[in-house]
Amino acid sequence: MQQKKSSAKWYPIWMVIILAVLLAYPGKTGFAGWLPWSMIITFGLMWVIYIAAAVFAKEQLSEDQEER
Amino acid sequence: MSDIIPIIIVFAYMVLCLALGGYGLKDSLKSGQADQGSDFFLAGRQISPFMASMTYIATVFSALVFLGSVGIYYNLGIGFNILLLSEMAAVAIFFPTIGKMFWKLAEKHDFVTPADLVSHRFGGSSLIRLLVGIISLAFIFPFMAVQIVGISYVMVTVTNNWLSYPAAVIFIAVVLAIYISLGGYRSVVWTDAIQVFMLGGAMLLTFIVIVTKFDVPQIFTHVLSVRGAIFNTPGPVPVYKLGMWITQFLMIGIGFVLMPQLWVRIYAVKKVQGLRNISLYFIGATAVLFLFAFIFAVVCADFYSTKKILPDKLILTFLFEHSPRWLAATLLTGAIAASMSTIDSLVLCISSIVTRDLYSKLYKPEVPKNEVLWGRVISVLLLVISAVLAFFPPPLFFGVLIDVMYPGIIALAPATIIGLLWKRASQGGAVLSLVVGACLAIYLVATKQNPMGLYSGLWVFLASALGLWLGSLIMPVQAGKEYNYAQDIAG
Numbered sequence: 001m002q003q004k005k006s007s008a009k010w011y012p013i014w015m016v017i018i019l020a021v022l023l024a025y026p027g028k029t030g031f032a033g034w035l036p037w038s039m040i041i042t043f044g045l046m047w048v049i050y051i052a053a054a055v056f057a058k059e060q061l062s063e064d065q066e067e068r
Numbered sequence: 069m070s071d072i073i074p075i076i077i078v079f080a081y082m083v084l085c086l087a088l089g090g091y092g093l094k095d096s097l098k099s100g101q102a103d104q105g106s107d108f109f110l111a112g113r114q115i116s117p118f119m120a121s122m123t124y125i126a127t128v129f130s131a132l133v134f135l136g137s138v139g140i141y142y143n144l145g146i147g148f149n150i151l152l153l154s155e156m157a158a159v160a161i162f163f164p165t166i167g168k169m170f171w172k173l174a175e176k177h178d179f180v181t182p183a184d185l186v187s188h189r190f191g192g193s194s195l196i197r198l199l200v201g202i203i204s205l206a207f208i209f210p211f212m213a214v215q216i217v218g219i220s221y222v223m224v225t226v227t228n229n230w231l232s233y234p235a236a237v238i239f240i241a242v243v244l245a246i247y248i249s250l251g252g253y254r255s256v257v258w259t260d261a262i263q264v265f266m267l268g269g270a271m272l273l274t275f276i277v278i279v280t281k282f283d284v285p286q287i288f289t290h291v292l293s294v295r296g297a298i299f300n301t302p303g304p305v306p307v308y309k310l311g312m313w314i315t316q317f318l319m320i321g322i323g324f325v326l327m328p329q330l331w332v333r334i335y336a337v338k339k340v341q342g343l344r345n346i347s348l349y350f351i352g353a354t355a356v357l358f359l360f361a362f363i364f365a366v367v368c369a370d371f372y373s374t375k376k377i378l379p380d381k382l383i384l385t386f387l388f389e390h391s392p393r394w395l396a397a398t399l400l401t402g403a404i405a406a407s408m409s410t411i412d413s414l415v416l417c418i419s420s421i422v423t424r425d426l427y428s429k430l431y432k433p434e435v436p437k438n439e440v441l442w443g444r445v446i447s448v449l450l451l452v453i454s455a456v457l458a459f460f461p462p463p464l465f466f467g468v469l470i471d472v473m474y475p476g477i478i479a480l481a482p483a484t485i486i487g488l489l490w491k492r493a494s495q496g497g498a499v500l501s502l503v504v505g506a507c508l509a510i511y512l513v514a515t516k517q518n519p520m521g522l523y524s525g526l527w528v529f530l531a532s533a534l535g536l537w538l539g540s541l542i543m544p545v546q547a548g549k550e551y552n553y554a555q556d557i558a559g
Contacts, residue, residue, distance in 0.1 A: 014157070014161060017157060018157075018317075021150070021153055021157075021317050022314065024149075024153075025301055025310060025313050025314075034284065034285035034286075034287075034288030034289055035288070036288075036292065036299040038146045038299045038300060038301075039146060039299065039362065042146060042149040042153065043149070043355065043358075043359050043362075045153060046149075046152065046153065046156060046351070046354065046355035046358075047355055049153070049156045049157055049160055049351060050156070050160075050348070050351045050352055050355060052160060053156070053159070053160030053347055053348060053351055054348055056160060056161070056164055057160070057163060057164040057343070057344040057347055057348065058344065059164075060164030060165060060168065061164050061168065061340055061341055061343060061344050062341075
């Protein structure tokens with residue numbers, strides 16, 4: 001039961017990431033510097049996923065301490 | 069002289085791979101389980117979390133990263149990032165949840181292939197084993213053949229045509245055949261770990277060469293004006309329209325995590341915590357390596373936007389034109405390493421599918437001792453077939469992955485993932501799901517269609533899920549015989 005609860009609280013986070021992916025779509029070239037918006041948004045999003053994954057995985061897998 | 073150094077570098081690397089093959093064999097003999105299928109195909113499930121991550125990354129990143137991704141960013145623009153975002157999000161969600169279920173089941177029931185798991189879920193059905201085996205085989209085979217094309221391109225360039233394309237294909241196939249058949253998964257894990265560092269180092273060095281030699285901000289500003297579509301969706305070749313963008317995000321990750329050669333890597337991990345390492349190392353490495361690849365593509369766009377060069381060969385051409393030959397050769401040995409690490413995993417995985425799912429479990433269930441011998445013979449045979457297919461290279465490496473492989477593998481998703489979560493999914497439903505999904509995938513791949521502008525994989529998934537649902541309604545599970553995961557791993 002506790003496992004279910006801890007998973008459920010993660011749903012909004014994944015929803016936000018999915019929405020962010022949609023927002024990244026138009027990928028406007030934006031300001032004229034050498035780092036266009038599209039690049040900052042999509043590569044930045046990868047790091048957001050990385051951090052979310054780190055915390056999520058730790059929480060989901062830390063309950064299992066068994067070894068082979 | 070400058071032509072000999074690249075040849076020496078490449079050959080030294082090949083000798084290293086062979087030596088690691090020998091080491092794998094020694095290690096396997098020492099374990100006392102050298103005649104066991106799970107030892108040859110999965111190194112006895114004793115892969116440490118770190119090595120598991122390295123072999124996972126090495127398997128994912130092939131010539132596609134160094135050559136293919138530069139080509140595809142150049143051709144299709146930054147919209148290609150949706151493939152990466154989808155794979156990363158899928159890995160992040162899948163590994164700690166469904167991946168954990170896979171691992172526990174594999175540990176409990178000694179699974180070696182994807183079909184072992186799916187067939188077990190549906191009461192040990194031989195028909196389901198056969199279907200999963202055939203689908204896995206049919207859709208990952210072209211991907212394996214493409215890898216040899218990538219390496220051979222590089223070999224020819226690195227040795228300045230000293231090795232012809234056919235000679236390069238044969239040479240690579242022989243080296244792979246020797247080290248894979250010697251130590252199986254144990255050899256593959258070691259070569260994979262080295263190959264990850266070679267690829268990462270090569271991309272980092274290439275990046276350093278570029279930033280020290282050129283004014284990168286100036287190049288970016290210039291490319292914004294001459295090929296600005298690279299930075300935008302739908303891209304220079306307008307593929308990434310909104311519908312395609314969303315549906316690829318939803319589907320590609322599912323195909324990715326279920327790719328048989330990656331799926332079985334979950335089984336081989338020693339501890340469940342290793343899954344966390346795999347997902348984090350993979351996501352981090354993707355974010356770094358593809359940022360490099362994108363920068364390379366922009367730089368190549370600045371130099372070659374008016375010239376006719378095969379997109380997959382852009383970075384090759386660039387390195388040899390703008391850095392010393394010996395340096396270019398060293399860097400490109402990283403690309404060779406990357407592809408070899410992917411092929412070896414694919415060969416071993418396909419070999420296990422053929423040996424176990426299509427032969428030993430179906431026809432000769434009583435002779436598991438032959439499994440390793442068969443595994444070796446089939447590995448060699450697969451490399452021979454791939455080498456022959458490598459004489460017909462495709463126009464774009466990533467095209468094979470996105471348009472051929474993922475749609476097919478997605479057909480496995482409903483029976484596997486929904487099957488584990490939905491207790492009343494029946495054997496009949498799984499068969500219908502696999503057949504309908506695979507037939508639609510074959511049709512869409514053959515006709516190169518993305519109906520209504522939505523990714524073909526989405527239609528395959530929907531048809532396959534509908535098949536599971538309808539089949540389970542028409543041929544329901546007997547009362548009291550519903551599948552229960554918790555009981556399965558406990559009992």
